[in-house]
Amino acid sequence: MDHRSGAVTPAAQRLSRPLDAIDVPHKKVEKICCLGAGYVGGPTCAVIAFKNPHIQVTIVDLNAARIAAWNSDVLPIYEPGLEDVVKACRGKNLFFSTDVDQGIIDADLIFVSVNTPTKTKGMGAGYAADLGYVESATRHIARVAQGDKIVVEKSTVPCRTAQSMRFILEANSRPGIRFDILSNPEFLAEGTAIADLMNPDRVLIGSLNTDAGRSAAASLADVYAGWVRREQIITMNLWSSELSKLAANAMLAQRISSINALSAICEATGADVDEVGYACGLDSRIGPKFLKASVGFGGSCFQKDILNLVYLSESLHLPEVAAYWRQVVEMNEYQKKRFLNRIISCLFNTLTGKKVAILGFAFKKDTGDTRESPAITLCKYLRAERANVAIYDPKVAESQIWLDLTEPGVTDDLADLQKQVSIAEDAYSACAGADAVVVCTEWDEFKCANLDYKRVYESMNKPAFIFDGRLILDQKQLEQIGFHVETIGRPRSNFTTPKDWE
Numbered sequence: 001m002d003h004r005s006g007a008v009t010p011a012a013q014r015l016s017r018p019l020d021a022i023d024v025p026h027k028k029v030e031k032i033c034c035l036g037a038g039y040v041g042g043p044t045c046a047v048i049a050f051k052n053p054h055i056q057v058t059i060v061d062l063n064a065a066r067i068a069a070w071n072s073d074v075l076p077i078y079e080p081g082l083e084d085v086v087k088a089c090r091g092k093n094l095f096f097s098t099d100v101d102q103g104i105i106d107a108d109l110i111f112v113s114v115n116t117p118t119k120t121k122g123m124g125a126g127y128a129a130d131l132g133y134v135e136s137a138t139r140h141i142a143r144v145a146q147g148d149k150i151v152v153e154k155s156t157v158p159c160r161t162a163q164s165m166r167f168i169l170e171a172n173s174r175p176g177i178r179f180d181i182l183s184n185p186e187f188l189a190e191g192t193a194i195a196d197l198m199n200p201d202r203v204l205i206g207s208l209n210t211d212a213g214r215s216a217a218a219s220l221a222d223v224y225a226g227w228v229r230r231e232q233i234i235t236m237n238l239w240s241s242e243l244s245k246l247a248a249n250a251m252l253a254q255r256i257s258s259i260n261a262l263s264a265i266c267e268a269t270g271a272d273v274d275e276v277g278y279a280c281g282l283d284s285r286i287g288p289k290f291l292k293a294s295v296g297f298g299g300s301c302f303q304k305d306i307l308n309l310v311y312l313s314e315s316l317h318l319p320e321v322a323a324y325w326r327q328v329v330e331m332n333e334y335q336k337k338r339f340l341n342r343i344i345s346c347l348f349n350t351l352t353g354k355k356v357a358i359l360g361f362a363f364k365k366d367t368g369d370t371r372e373s374p375a376i377t378l379c380k381y382l383r384a385e386r387a388n389v390a391i392y393d394p395k396v397a398e399s400q401i402w403l404d405l406t407e408p409g410v411t412d413d414l415a416d417l418q419k420q421v422s423i424a425e426d427a428y429s430a431c432a433g434a435d436a437v438v439v440c441t442e443w444d445e446f447k448c449a450n451l452d453y454k455r456v457y458e459s460m461n462k463p464a465f466i467f468d469g470r471l472i473l474d475q476k477q478l479e480q481i482g483f484h485v486e487t488i489g490r491p492r493s494n495f496t497t498p499k500d501w502e
């Protein structure tokens, strides 16, 4: 993958501890356990097993259905290339199990890859990470461990979580057991997880700057050295490593909010956001990645990590810093609302009873994950406008869509929801009879080369509108078919004013 060049800049080398910091005497890891068989733990530890046939890797989870799926032919998550990796080593040196105790007892090194959602209640609700799962996993390790362990934070956690983990471990374990805590944040992106893991930009390992800390870091570095060049394995202090993960995600999301803010100016002025992004990206100081305007960023990390950073800043009495990062999320919300307003105003200011086809429900292409997907927000807005919504996504399970669109605990809401929302088998049936088609996810199958838009057009109510929230459509080609095309970051078409009225 070209965006993972593997280059480590001189600045990175200067900032990290000297590379020989990981060449200290250390134990060889023979058995790894991963707590949490989710989007992070599953692919990461599958690749570790694949690249280290001499290491036994056991991924455990409390969720029996999830483990059963990992052991079946239909894996619980869709990720290109994952199936091949799992099939190559499952049953040999890669195991999926619900026996958390045994996994912990056997392992020399334990990855903690459990969920860290945003708190919904109590202090810091809506901002702070809910560390309940991390704490309970940590207590589990303390309770059952019978020997020394290296415990690795893989989940994204607030700065200084390692300290709390160590405190809990030491207070609850058998006497004489030693725990070394490392931070080893995961930078994989969904949809490209396997490629990112196989060829990472860098592997970051944070440890205490003590002999024991460096030795534990060296043990983990050895695992990655199974396929990653030593120069790309960066070691640093624990707190820098924890914060770097939040910082990297915040900066990536900030670029998207920046280009999305510019997309609003483009729409109002006649500039084209793709051209502006291209021109800016050619400046080597800026670079071309993460400058694609969209209906908004989604995913389990960006919003959560920025809000976490906001909370951290507030707790440290840094309100200006908190406000700065909060604006990145606010711009993302604004972008979704702006897109909805454009749909409403183009459809003659009312959506009541009109059919709107939503193409794509995942938060990005090549994943079935819908966490924080902009399509969810958009569907909720469209429902409030009394539109009838037909959703199609190539990978998202129908049950997941219903779950995302239903408020938790309100059972009869589903029946009400289903009066207004339907899920289609393919793009053509979603679009049939629609007044508007809205592209929410950039799946390749929605591109003009892959979908018969003439057929789509012929099946729609006229005038037929198409809203491109991902800048993947060929506007000219669609206009020739007869569509009114509205694209994020491009000016509105002046289709409602007849020529002789101008």
Ligand code: UDX
Pocket (backbone or CB within 6 Å): 186, 187, 188, 189, 190, 191, 249, 252, 256, 289, 290, 291, 292, 293, 294, 295, 296, 297, 298, 299, 300, 301, 302, 363, 364, 365
């Ligand atoms: C992100 C980080 O990239 C990854 O390093 C980290 O480990 C987890 O969080 P992920 O959320 O899986 O990964 O996907 P990413 O490719 O970063 O996309 C996030 C969102 O931003 C998606 O909704 C995507 O569509 C959107 N996006 C991305 C844009 O709108 N424009 C862009 O230019 C890039």
Ligand code: ADP
Pocket (backbone or CB within 6 Å): 035, 036, 037, 038, 039, 040, 041, 060, 061, 062, 063, 066, 100, 113, 114, 115, 116, 133, 136, 137, 140, 155, 300
């Ligand atoms: P991520 O995207 O961070 O991987 P997921 O929600 O996909 O998050 O996965 C986290 C997994 O961790 C879930 O499958 C959940 O059941 C599991 N989990 C949570 N707490 C524990 C625990 N104490 N022990 C083992 N697994 C756990």
